[in-house]
Amino acid sequence: MKLRLLLILTSISLFITCKNEIDINAPYKDIAIVYGFLDQNEPIQYIRIQKMYQNAANQTTAEGAQIADSLYFDSLVVTLTNKSTGIVYACYTVDTLVKDSGFFSSGRNTLYAASIPKTNTVNEEYELNIFYPKGNIKFSGTTRIVKDPEVDNRKIVIRTDLSTHNSLMRYTTGLNAYLYDLTLRFNYREYTSSDTSLFEDKFVDYSLKVNKVVKPGVRYDELVSSASYYDFLKSRFKEESGKFRKAQNFEFRTYGGSSEFQSLKSLNAPNISIVQKNPVYSNISNGIGIFTSRNLKVFPLANDPGTIALLNTNLNGFRP
Numbered sequence: 186m187k188l189r190l191l192l193i194l195t196s197i198s199l200f201i202t203c204k205n206e207i208d209i210n211a212p213y214k215d216i217a218i219v220y221g222f223l224d225q226n227e228p229i230q231y232i233r234i235q236k237m238y239q240n241a242a243n244q245t246t247a248e249g250a251q252i253a254d255s256l257y258f259d260s261l262v263v264t265l266t267n268k269s270t271g272i273v274y275a276c277y278t279v280d281t282l283v284k285d286s287g288f289f290s291s292g293r294n295t296l297y298a299a300s301i302p303k304t305n306t307v308n309e310e311y312e313l314n315i316f317y318p319k320g321n322i323k324f325s326g327t328t329r330i331v332k333d334p335e336v337d338n339r340k341i342v343i344r345t346d347l348s349t350h351n352s353l354m355r356y357t358t359g360l361n362a363y364l365y366d367l368t369l370r371f372n373y374r375e376y377t378s379s380d381t382s383l384f385e386d387k388f389v390d391y392s393l394k395v396n397k398v399v400k401p402g403v404r405y406d407e408l409v410s411s412a413s414y415y416d417f418l419k420s421r422f423k424e425e426s427g428k429f430r431k432a433q434n435f436e437f438r439t440y441g442g443s444s445e446f447q448s449l450k451s452l453n454a455p456n457i458s459i460v461q462k463n464p465v466y467s468n469i470s471n472g473i474g475i476f477t478s479r480n481l482k483v484f485p486l487a488n489d490p491g492t493i494a495l496l497n498t499n500l501n502g503f504r505p
């Protein structure tokens with residue numbers, strides 16, 4: 186048995202060593218890499234469309250990634266179609282937004298942009314269509330627009346004398362929303378002590394929920410603990426020479442994601458199985474990437490005078 190196993194291993198070894206030239210560059214195929222998030226509250230929708238690149242045999246992957254022209258198609262026809270109305274919106278190229286430096290070249294940053302109207306009462310589905318004339322290839326993807334949530338009129342009230350005191354944020358999720366990030370924003374103004382006409386508006390964000398799975402059109406409650414929130418704010422500020430601050434107001438910020446976004450998040454969750462590999466999510470036909478919808482909505486909250494006075498008196502660097 187040992188002799189037979191040795192013969193098998195020897196045969197495999199000889200077979201492998203017979204061919205020492207491997208063609209690592211397979212025939213190239215044009216594949217679109219798409220990253221697009223529609224938000225009805227944004228005046229302009231930006232979509233990133235690049236192509237899968239293949240470095241030359243005499244180049245490293247890092248070297249190829251720094252050649253900007255290898256990352257983009259030389260010509261594309263891109264449109265957004267509202268499938269509910271049949272209206273087609275032509276996308277135009279934008280090259281003026283600076284791309285951060287990184288592994289891939291930042292010498293060029295071509296995006297495709299269009300403006301779409303907002304309506305919060307119609308269940309809209311949009312289709313992204315990409316046509317590459319040179320290769321006569323089409324790429325596409327669809328998504329339903331995430332609509333605005335509804336938020337009850339509320340106040341953030343901080344009471345340091347009651348350890349169990351909470352403020353209540355009550356909201357109804359928007360149509361086509363399946364995932365939410367919820368943030369409480371504290372806005373303040375920072376003044377120059379020697380000249381109070383010089384100031385800068387700043388903020389501090391407090392995360393209430395991250396990637397909260399929800400159902401569309403359902404009412405949810407979030408409690409904001411007075412003690413926890415007050416301790417958080419106190420930890421974020423220190424005295425600064427020549428400056429002072431004043432509390433302004435609060436905002437409740439909702440960031441909703443579509444069903445595609447939820448699927449992407451689920452597939453990228455930590456994998457605790459024996460096989461440590463997650464499937465790659467894509468909803469782009471003939472390509473790779475994601476075309477989906479999100480919704481950022483900001484709700485200003487009414488001020489509680491006692492809370493504003495408390496913060497101005499007790500936070501480091503603040504004045505009444």
